[in-house]
Amino acid sequence: MGEIGGNDYNHPIIAGKPIDEIKSYVPLIIDTIASAIYELIDLGAQTLVVPGNLPIGCSSAYLTIYYGSDKVELDNATGCLIELNKFAEYHNTMLQIALNQIRELHPNVNVIYADYYNAAMQFYRSPQDYGFTNGALTACCGGGGPYNYNLLVACADPSSTSCDHPETYANWDGLHLTEAAYHVLYKSLFQGTYTTPRFNTLCPTSNVQVGEASSSLIYRI
Numbered sequence: 099m100g101e102i103g104g105n106d107y108n109h110p111i112i113a114g115k116p117i118d119e120i121k122s123y124v125p126l127i128i129d130t131i132a133s134a135i136y137e138l139i140d141l142g143a144q145t146l147v148v149p150g151n152l153p154i155g156c157s158s159a160y161l162t163i164y165y166g167s168d169k170v171e172l173d174n175a176t177g178c179l180i181e182l183n184k185f186a187e188y189h190n191t192m193l194q195i196a197l198n199q200i201r202e203l204h205p206n207v208n209v210i211y212a213d214y215y216n217a218a219m220q221f222y223r224s225p226q227d228y229g230f231t232n233g234a235l236t237a238c239c240g241g242g243g244p245y246n247y248n249l250l251v252a253c254a255d256p257s258s259t260s261c262d263h264p265e266t267y268a269n270w271d272g273l274h275l276t277e278a279a280y281h282v283l284y285k286s287l288f289q290g291t292y293t294t295p296r297f298n299t300l301c302p303t304s305n306v307q308v309g310e311a312s313s314s315l316i317y318r319i
Contacts (some may be wrong), residue, residue: 099148100136101129103189107151108273111160112249118187124189132196135209139200145208145300147293148197150190151276152214153184156222158237159246159272165244176222177235190215195295211294217286221268221279228282232261234268238276247272 106127110120135146154160156178164179165168171180194211201209221227225234232238238261241251251258253271261267268279275283286292 099131099134099146100140101149102131104119104151104277106188107154108187111154111182112163114163117181121185121188121298124192126190128196131193132200135197135200139204139207143207145210147210147212147287147297148193149212150214151186152218153178153183153222154236155179155184156218156235157182157245157273158235158240158269159249160233160246162243162245162272163249176219178222186215208295208300210297210300212287213292213294214283214287217283217290217292218275218279220286221282225268228268229278230266230268232263232266236267237269237272237313238264239271245269245272 106123107120110123131148136236140148154175155173160179160182161177172178173180173183181197197209197211201207207218222234223287226232237246239253239258240246241248241255241258246259248258253260253266264270264276265278267276270276270279288297
Protein backbone atom coordinates (compact mmCIF):
# COMPACT_ATOMS: atom_id res chain seq x y z
CA MET A 99 0.00 0.00 0.00
CA GLY A 100 1.16 3.51 -0.70
CA GLU A 101 1.24 6.27 1.88
CA ILE A 102 -2.37 7.33 1.47
CA GLY A 103 -3.22 10.55 3.27
CA GLY A 104 0.19 12.18 3.59
CA ASN A 105 -0.63 15.24 1.52
CA ASP A 106 -4.10 15.44 3.09
CA TYR A 107 -2.20 16.41 6.23
CA ASN A 108 0.76 18.22 4.64
CA HIS A 109 -1.23 20.86 2.80
CA PRO A 110 -3.42 22.04 5.70
CA ILE A 111 -0.47 22.03 8.11
CA ILE A 112 1.55 24.18 5.73
CA ALA A 113 -1.51 26.41 5.29
CA GLY A 114 -1.60 26.95 9.04
CA LYS A 115 -4.79 25.04 9.85
CA PRO A 116 -5.19 24.20 13.56
CA ILE A 117 -4.33 20.65 14.59
CA ASP A 118 -7.82 20.04 16.00
CA GLU A 119 -9.27 20.72 12.56
CA ILE A 120 -6.74 18.48 10.82
CA LYS A 121 -7.44 15.75 13.38
CA SER A 122 -11.03 15.65 12.11
CA TYR A 123 -9.69 14.43 8.74
CA VAL A 124 -8.21 11.26 10.25
CA PRO A 125 -11.36 9.07 10.18
CA LEU A 126 -11.94 9.95 6.52
CA ILE A 127 -8.37 9.11 5.59
CA ILE A 128 -8.42 5.83 7.55
CA ASP A 129 -11.68 4.89 5.79
CA THR A 130 -10.01 5.59 2.43
CA ILE A 131 -7.04 3.39 3.31
CA ALA A 132 -9.37 0.60 4.47
CA SER A 133 -11.43 0.87 1.28
CA ALA A 134 -8.29 0.51 -0.84
CA ILE A 135 -7.23 -2.56 1.17
CA TYR A 136 -10.65 -4.19 0.75
CA GLU A 137 -10.52 -3.52 -2.98
CA LEU A 138 -7.11 -5.16 -3.29
CA ILE A 139 -8.27 -8.15 -1.26
CA ASP A 140 -11.27 -8.49 -3.60
CA LEU A 141 -8.79 -8.52 -6.49
CA GLY A 142 -6.92 -11.42 -4.88
CA ALA A 143 -4.18 -9.80 -2.79
CA GLN A 144 -2.88 -12.17 -0.10
CA THR A 145 -0.18 -10.07 1.59
CA LEU A 146 -0.42 -6.32 2.13
CA VAL A 147 2.07 -4.03 3.86
CA VAL A 148 0.32 -0.91 5.17
CA PRO A 149 2.56 1.95 6.37
CA GLY A 150 1.75 4.17 9.28
CA ASN A 151 2.60 7.84 9.45
CA LEU A 152 6.14 9.08 10.01
CA PRO A 153 6.93 11.33 13.00
CA ILE A 154 5.99 14.47 11.08
CA GLY A 155 6.92 16.66 14.03
CA CYS A 156 10.54 15.96 13.06
CA SER A 157 10.06 17.30 9.52
CA SER A 158 12.37 20.16 8.56
CA ALA A 159 9.45 21.84 6.81
CA TYR A 160 7.20 21.88 9.86
CA LEU A 161 10.03 22.80 12.20
CA THR A 162 10.65 25.81 9.98
CA ILE A 163 6.96 26.79 9.79
CA TYR A 164 6.65 26.75 13.57
CA TYR A 165 10.14 28.13 14.25
CA GLY A 166 10.10 30.67 17.06
CA SER A 167 6.41 30.19 17.80
CA ASP A 168 5.36 30.22 21.45
CA LYS A 169 2.37 28.03 20.55
CA VAL A 170 4.40 24.85 20.13
CA GLU A 171 6.67 22.78 22.32
CA LEU A 172 9.80 20.94 21.23
CA ASP A 173 10.88 17.57 22.57
CA ASN A 174 14.11 18.16 24.48
CA ALA A 175 15.47 14.76 23.46
CA THR A 176 14.92 15.07 19.70
CA GLY A 177 14.11 18.69 18.90
CA CYS A 178 10.87 17.56 17.23
CA LEU A 179 7.45 19.18 17.53
CA ILE A 180 5.57 17.31 20.26
CA GLU A 181 2.03 18.14 19.10
CA LEU A 182 2.60 17.03 15.51
CA ASN A 183 4.20 13.78 16.62
CA LYS A 184 1.25 13.09 18.91
CA PHE A 185 -0.99 13.72 15.91
CA ALA A 186 0.98 11.16 13.86
CA GLU A 187 0.63 8.66 16.69
CA TYR A 188 -3.13 9.28 16.77
CA HIS A 189 -3.36 8.54 13.05
CA ASN A 190 -1.32 5.36 13.54
CA THR A 191 -3.50 4.17 16.43
CA MET A 192 -6.66 4.65 14.39
CA LEU A 193 -5.07 2.88 11.42
CA GLN A 194 -4.11 -0.13 13.52
CA ILE A 195 -7.67 -0.41 14.85
CA ALA A 196 -8.94 -0.49 11.25
CA LEU A 197 -6.32 -3.10 10.27
CA ASN A 198 -7.39 -5.34 13.16
CA GLN A 199 -10.97 -5.17 11.89
CA ILE A 200 -9.80 -6.14 8.40
CA ARG A 201 -7.81 -9.08 9.80
CA GLU A 202 -10.92 -10.34 11.61
CA LEU A 203 -12.93 -10.23 8.39
CA HIS A 204 -10.13 -11.74 6.27
CA PRO A 205 -8.13 -14.12 8.50
CA ASN A 206 -6.46 -15.76 5.50
CA VAL A 207 -4.94 -12.50 4.26
CA ASN A 208 -1.64 -11.21 5.67
CA VAL A 209 -2.23 -7.57 6.63
CA ILE A 210 1.08 -6.18 7.88
CA TYR A 211 1.35 -2.87 9.68
CA ALA A 212 4.63 -1.07 8.93
CA ASP A 213 5.60 1.05 11.93
CA TYR A 214 7.29 3.92 10.11
CA TYR A 215 6.94 6.12 13.19
CA ASN A 216 9.03 4.12 15.65
CA ALA A 217 11.44 2.89 12.99
CA ALA A 218 12.25 6.51 12.12
CA MET A 219 12.38 7.62 15.75
CA GLN A 220 15.52 5.50 16.11
CA PHE A 221 17.57 7.98 14.12
CA TYR A 222 15.74 11.05 15.40
CA ARG A 223 16.72 10.04 18.93
CA SER A 224 20.29 9.02 18.06
CA PRO A 225 21.25 10.37 14.62
CA GLN A 226 24.98 9.83 15.15
CA ASP A 227 24.42 6.10 15.69
CA TYR A 228 23.10 5.83 12.12
CA GLY A 229 25.76 7.92 10.44
CA PHE A 230 23.76 11.16 10.31
CA THR A 231 26.62 13.32 11.47
CA ASN A 232 24.85 16.44 10.20
CA GLY A 233 21.79 15.61 12.25
CA ALA A 234 18.32 14.34 11.50
CA LEU A 235 16.39 17.62 11.41
CA THR A 236 18.22 19.81 8.86
CA ALA A 237 17.46 19.28 5.17
CA CYS A 238 20.29 18.40 2.81
CA CYS A 239 18.73 20.36 -0.06
CA GLY A 240 16.86 23.60 0.51
CA GLY A 241 16.69 27.35 0.63
CA GLY A 242 18.50 28.18 3.85
CA GLY A 243 17.27 29.01 7.31
CA PRO A 244 17.67 27.15 10.62
CA TYR A 245 16.65 23.82 9.05
CA ASN A 246 17.68 24.65 5.45
CA TYR A 247 14.03 24.77 4.38
CA ASN A 248 12.32 27.69 2.70
CA LEU A 249 8.75 27.38 1.47
CA LEU A 250 9.53 29.85 -1.32
CA VAL A 251 12.81 28.23 -2.40
CA ALA A 252 12.29 24.55 -3.13
CA CYS A 253 15.08 22.03 -3.55
CA ALA A 254 16.47 22.26 -7.14
CA ASP A 255 15.54 25.95 -7.33
CA PRO A 256 18.55 27.83 -8.78
CA SER A 257 18.99 29.67 -5.48
CA SER A 258 18.76 26.54 -3.31
CA THR A 259 21.76 24.71 -1.89
CA SER A 260 22.46 20.99 -1.78
CA CYS A 261 24.79 19.23 0.65
CA ASP A 262 27.88 17.37 -0.57
CA HIS A 263 27.26 14.26 1.54
CA PRO A 264 23.53 13.44 1.67
CA GLU A 265 24.29 10.16 3.44
CA THR A 266 25.11 12.22 6.55
CA TYR A 267 21.60 13.74 6.60
CA ALA A 268 18.27 12.08 7.41
CA ASN A 269 16.15 14.74 5.71
CA TRP A 270 16.44 15.45 1.99
CA ASP A 271 14.27 18.44 1.07
CA GLY A 272 12.22 19.32 4.13
CA LEU A 273 9.40 16.84 3.58
CA HIS A 274 11.17 13.72 2.31
CA LEU A 275 13.91 11.57 3.78
CA THR A 276 17.27 10.83 2.22
CA GLU A 277 18.09 7.47 0.67
CA ALA A 278 20.27 6.71 3.70
CA ALA A 279 17.33 7.29 6.05
CA TYR A 280 15.10 5.06 3.92
CA HIS A 281 17.73 2.34 4.16
CA VAL A 282 17.38 2.47 7.94
CA LEU A 283 13.61 2.16 7.58
CA TYR A 284 13.96 -0.74 5.16
CA LYS A 285 16.25 -2.66 7.46
CA SER A 286 14.06 -1.97 10.50
CA LEU A 287 10.87 -3.04 8.74
CA PHE A 288 11.83 -5.96 6.55
CA GLN A 289 14.74 -7.37 8.52
CA GLY A 290 13.86 -6.09 11.97
CA THR A 291 10.98 -5.83 14.43
CA TYR A 292 9.03 -2.81 13.23
CA THR A 293 6.13 -4.57 11.52
CA THR A 294 3.05 -6.25 12.98
CA PRO A 295 3.14 -9.17 12.43
CA ARG A 296 6.89 -9.52 11.77
CA PHE A 297 7.44 -9.40 8.01
CA ASN A 298 10.22 -11.99 8.00
CA THR A 299 7.99 -14.54 9.76
CA LEU A 300 5.43 -14.34 6.97
CA CYS A 301 7.85 -14.08 4.05
CA PRO A 302 10.94 -16.04 5.19
CA THR A 303 12.27 -16.44 1.64
CA SER A 304 12.34 -12.68 1.07
CA ASN A 305 15.92 -11.58 1.67
CA VAL A 306 16.45 -8.40 -0.30
CA GLN A 307 19.89 -6.95 0.46
CA VAL A 308 19.97 -3.52 2.07
CA GLY A 309 22.19 -2.26 -0.70
CA GLU A 310 19.50 -3.09 -3.23
CA ALA A 311 16.80 -1.16 -1.41
CA SER A 312 16.01 2.36 -2.55
CA SER A 313 13.89 5.19 -1.28
CA SER A 314 11.25 4.28 -3.86
CA LEU A 315 11.01 0.76 -2.41
CA ILE A 316 10.25 2.00 1.06
CA TYR A 317 8.04 4.81 -0.15
CA ARG A 318 5.78 2.69 -2.35
CA ILE A 319 5.48 -0.72 -0.71
